[in-house]
Amino acid sequence: xxxxxxxxxxxxxxxxxxxxxxxxxxxxxxxxxxxxxxxxxxxxxxxxxxxxxxxxxxxxxxxxxxxxxxxxxxxxxxxxxxxxxxxxxxxxxxxxxxxxxxxxxxxxxxxxxxxxxxxxxxxxxxxxxxxxxxxxxxxxxxxxxxxxxxxxxxxxxxxxxxxxxxxxxxxxxxxxxxxxxxxxxxxxxxxxxxxxxxxxxxx
Amino acid sequence: xxxxxxxxxxxxxxxxxxxxxxxxxxxxxxxxxxxxxxxxxxxxxxxxxxxxxxxxxxxxxxxxxxxxxxxxxxxxxxxxxxxxxxxxxxxxxxxxxxxxxxxxxxxxxxxxxxxxxxxxxxxxxxxxxxxxxxxxxxxxxxxxxxxxxxxxxxxxxxxxxxxxxxxxxxxxxxxxxxxxxxxxxxxxxxxxxxxxxxxxxxxxxxxxxxxxxxxxxxxxxxxxxxxxxxxxxxxxxxxxxxxxxxxxxxxxxxxxxxxxxxxxxxxxxxxxxxxxxxxxxxxxxxxxxxxxxxxxxxxxxxxxxxxxxxxxxxxxxxxxxxxxxxxxxxxxxxxxxxxxxxxxxxxxxxxxxxxxxxxxxxxxxxxxxxxxxxxxxxxxxxxxxxxx
Numbered sequence: 007x008x009x010x011x012x013x014x015x016x017x018x019x020x021x022x023x024x025x026x027x028x029x030x031x032x033x034x035x036x037x038x039x040x041x042x043x044x045x046x047x048x049x050x051x052x053x054x055x056x057x058x059x060x061x062x063x064x065x066x067x068x069x070x071x072x073x074x075x076x077x078x079x080x081x082x083x084x085x086x087x088x089x090x091x092x093x094x095x096x097x098x099x100x101x102x103x104x105x106x107x108x109x110x111x112x113x114x115x116x117x118x119x120x121x122x123x124x125x126x127x128x129x130x131x132x133x134x135x136x137x138x139x140x141x142x143x144x145x146x147x148x149x150x151x152x153x154x155x156x157x158x159x160x161x162x163x164x165x166x167x168x169x170x171x172x173x174x175x176x177x178x179x180x181x182x183x184x185x186x187x188x189x190x191x192x193x194x195x196x197x198x199x200x201x202x203x204x205x206x207x208x209x
Numbered sequence: 210x211x212x213x214x215x216x217x218x219x220x221x222x223x224x225x226x227x228x229x230x231x232x233x234x235x236x237x238x239x240x241x242x243x244x245x246x247x248x249x250x251x252x253x254x255x256x257x258x259x260x261x262x263x264x265x266x267x268x269x270x271x272x273x274x275x276x277x278x279x280x281x282x283x284x285x286x287x288x289x290x291x292x293x294x295x296x297x298x299x300x301x302x303x304x305x306x307x308x309x310x311x312x313x314x315x316x317x318x319x320x321x322x323x324x325x326x327x328x329x330x331x332x333x334x335x336x337x338x339x340x341x342x343x344x345x346x347x348x349x350x351x352x353x354x355x356x357x358x359x360x361x362x363x364x365x366x367x368x369x370x371x372x373x374x375x376x377x378x379x380x381x382x383x384x385x386x387x388x389x390x391x392x393x394x395x396x397x398x399x400x401x402x403x404x405x406x407x408x409x410x411x412x413x414x415x416x417x418x419x420x421x422x423x424x425x426x427x428x429x430x431x432x433x434x435x436x437x438x439x440x441x442x443x444x445x446x447x448x449x450x451x452x453x454x455x456x457x458x459x460x461x462x463x464x465x466x467x468x469x470x471x472x473x474x475x476x477x478x479x480x481x482x483x484x485x486x487x488x489x490x491x492x493x494x495x496x497x498x499x500x501x502x503x504x505x506x507x508x509x510x511x512x513x514x515x516x517x518x519x520x521x522x523x524x525x526x527x528x529x530x531x532x533x534x535x536x537x538x539x540x541x542x543x544x545x546x547x548x549x550x551x552x553x554x555x556x557x558x559x560x561x562x563x564x565x566x567x568x569x570x571x572x573x574x575x576x577x578x579x580x581x582x583x584x585x586x587x588x589x590x591x592x593x594x595x596x597x
Contacts, residue, residue, distance in 0.1 A: 016520065025520065031590060045592070052514060052534045052542060052557040054592045074591045076516035076533065 018111035021081040028080055030087035032058060032070035040070070042138065044130025047123050047206055053079050057127040059090075061135055066090050066098050071127070075120060078113050082106050082121035086128060095132055099145040101125045119202065126206070153196050156188035161199060168203040176200055210526040213572045217504060217565030218361050218389060219530060223455065224414035224566070230458045231416065231451055241448040242439060251450045258457025262421055265391070265460040266406060268398040274422045274430075274440045275453055279388040280312035282407035282422035283355075285433045285444075286384045287316045290353045291325060292431040300352035300381070302326040306338055306367075307548040309357050310386060314544075330356070335497040336365030336549050343372055347379040354383050358390035362532060362545045362561055363496030364505025366394065370401050377402065382428060388412055388420075392463035393502050394471060404428045410452065414566065415459030419452035470566060474503035477564050477573055482506055484577040489584050493555055495546060504564035507532075509546075509555040512594065513587040518560055521583040527576055532559035554593070 015022055032038060040058030047054035053075040060068040069087045073079050086106050090098045103122045107113050113121055129149075136143045150160035167173040167182060176197055179185055186193040214222070223231075234254065239247030241255045255275070263270035276282045287303070294301045305317055307329040317327040328346055330338045338356060347354070354376040359366045373383040384405035387396045392413030398406060406423040410416055424430050430443050437445030463470075485492055485508060495507040510518065515533030522529055532543030534557060541547075542556035551559075562576070588594075 025517075026524070028590065034589065047592075049554045049557065049593075052553075056592045072590060072592045074512070074593045075514055077520045080517060080590065 017077065017081070017113065017117075020085075020109070020111045021078070021113065024081035024084040024110070025077045028084040030069055030071060030084065030091070032056070032072045036070070038068070038070050040131070042131040042133075042135025044127045044132070044134055046126045046130055047075070049074070052076070053120060053123055053206075055079065055083060055123040055127040057083075057087075057124070057131045059128070059131045059135060061095065065092060065094050069128075071124070073123075075123070076117075078117040078120035079123060081110060082113070083124040083127075085109050086124035090128055095136075096145060099129055099132055099149060101128060119205075122202070123206065153199065154183070154185040154192045156192075157184045159183045159185045164196070164199065165203055168200070168207050173200075174204070211572075211575055213527045213568070213575055215562045215564060215568065215572070215576070216528050216530050217568075218364075218412070218502075218561065218563035220411045220417065221414045221565050222567065223411075223416060224459060224462055226462055227415055227455045227458045231455045234451060234454055237450055237454075239450075241450055242437075251448065254450055254454040254457075255448050258453045258460070261457040261460040261464070262408075265464045266387075266396050266398050266408075266423060267400065268406070268423050269426055271426050272398075272423045274424060274444050275448065276420045276422055276444060277418055277449075278420035279310075279386065279407045279409035279412075280420075281433065282409075282420050283310070283312045283386055284316055285422050285430075286353070286355065286405050286407070286424075287313065287320065288433055289429055289431045291320060293352065293429055294325060298352060300350050302328065302348070302350045303353045303355065304328045304330060304343065304346055304351055304376075304381075305355040306330045306332060306357065308332055308336060308360055308362075308545045309355070310361060310388065313355060313357075313386060332365075332548055334550050335500075336360055336363045336495075336545070337497060337500070338367055338372070340368060340371055340375060344375055347375060347381065349380060351376070351379060351381040354381050356383075356385055358385045358387040358396060359394070359502045359505075360496070360545060361389045362543060363507045363549070364389075364502035364563075365497040366390070366500045366502065369403065373401055373403050389502060389505075392459075392467065392470075393474065393504060395467060398423060398425070410456035410459060413459050413463050416452045416455040419449055419456045421456070471503045474564050474566075477568055477570065478504055478506050478562075480570070481562060481564070481573050481576065482508075484573065485580065488577060488581045493551075495549065495551060495555075495559060504568075506562045506564075507546075507559055508562070509551070509559045510584050510588075511555060511558055512591050513558050513584055514591070515542075515558050515560055517587050517590075518558075518583060521587065522560075522579065525579045525583075527579060530561045530563075532561070533557045 041061045043058045045056045056072045058070045071083050150162035173179045239251035241251035259270045259273045376383040382404045385403050386407045388409045391408045404425045409420040432443050434445045493509040515531030519531045534542045546556040
């Protein structure tokens with residue numbers, strides 16, 4: 007039926023391209039021996055990501071990934087894989103969702119959540135590689151961002167607490183770290199961050 | 210590219226007959242409440258439509274109240290009982306189910322937050338309520354029972370006649386949201402004995418923005434929109450004449466063809482179901498195997514995520530919907546599937562095919578050709594490989 011209104015696709019052309027032709031997928035029959043593997047996400051929020059890396063001379067030589075996730079998750083991980091290959095571990099560790107999103111030409115606001123898993127899985131893979139090879143991990147605390155200035159609590163600390171299952175609610179987080187018990191300015195910011203982390207690491 | 214529209218539970222295209230009638234009457238500008246000729250012409254159209262809709266559901270035309278859609282009709286009923294309770298009605302509890310459309314689910318939550326009492330019936334794996342649970346929950350404090358005729362996501366049809374009899378025996382009024390059932394299965398007010406029915410024009414090949422609340426003459430009703438004498442003062446606002454006439458024509462067509470259409474849609478649905486089960490390993494069919502809307506098929510593909518499937522199908526011109534969280538913008542998958550006790554992962558991987566009057570056997574063949582490679586592809590990319 008005829009109409010004078012024509013829609014664009016849901017996402018940008020770049021997202022569409024990566025969705026239709028994902029790069030560096032981890033094929034089952036492929037002989038890819040990873041030096042480090044990271045997995046994040048949970049089925050509760052419908053996103054799970056696995057990243058495997060090969061490291062040579064302190065650089066990401068090659069990378070493969072798999073995802074149980076939506077179009078944004080597929081496209082942002084595919085884009086992340088292209089960006090990360092060739093980077094030094096330090097550069098790769100500092101890849102952010104915003105950098106990936108910019109390369110994709112943007113994602114709708116409610117889809118931001120889907121793009122944060124790729125770089126998290128990549129960092130987890132680097133952590134895994136360093137740990138397996140008994141190498142020091144100089145990046146982990148450097149990327150940390152102070153979330154509560156009064157109590158000097160970083161996002162990495164909060165993430166660790168959620169990951170290890172020690173924190174399930176904002177109240178538990180306050181009890182353990184004292185966040186947002188002094189000036190309270192960080193309250194909303196931390197609540198948002200916590201909600202995100204709980205979704206990623208629950209189950 | 211072929212265009213295969215399989216999202217008829219979201220909305221249907223208008224029937225050609227409806228389009229023709231609306232085109233022919235697009236200059237019918239009179240206000241149906243005016244006494245002069247153009248007003249009377251518009252009023253004739255409204256009353257004709259009222260009669261056709263009443264015939265479709267075997268109801269008294271005097272009980273038909275035009276609204277902007279089924280969401281308004283459902284709010285109308287619930288907020289009527291809120292007002293009744295505020296006025297000191299001796300009964301103050303409402304019973305509904307955990308799988309109603311959001312316009313009832315959210316209205317119920319809104320009322321609960323404000324101190325009213327709305328209880329939710331559970332459903333089994335197939336989406337059916339238990340009459341026993343309803344009987345146990347009923348009491349002399351229950352004012353209203355509201356149960357949808359058929360579910361929009363999984364298509365499960367509820368035992369409305371039996372549930373209504375139980376409610377009436379306990380002295381409660383009975384409402385059914387029949388939005389998805391109208392035009393697909395017979396909904397007869399006479400036979401079911403229900404007091405209120407909600408429906409929407411665009412779910413059965415009529416226009417959008419128009420719906421009906423049927424309220425049996427004499428049952429409680431309080432205006433939702435104040436400010437006019439239209440619909441006996443229950444629903445103010447100038448009549449949306451053209452849309453109402455279009456809905457009337459859609460009702461006339463539905464009444465004519467309901468039996469043939471039911472059988473036709475069920476045969477297409479079964480062809481699709483069998484084809485999927487034959488061609489794709491490890492699939493889960495949601496909803497009730499037989500007490501199901503003829504055109505609705507809800508399927509989960511474990512290890513594959515729903516939004517990706519939806520968008521790969523869209524690239525092939527096949528339009529469906531999903532219960533995955535990703536498609537809704539929230540982080541939770543379909544609450545209907547979760548209420549049925551379906552595993553979260555299965556819910557995220559659900560696809561709803563909803564067939565309609567204008568789908569053909571060739572459409573189904575096309576889906577059966579395009580779907581299997583898409584599922585293998587999404588599963589190949591997935592972190593989840595285990596067969597559950």
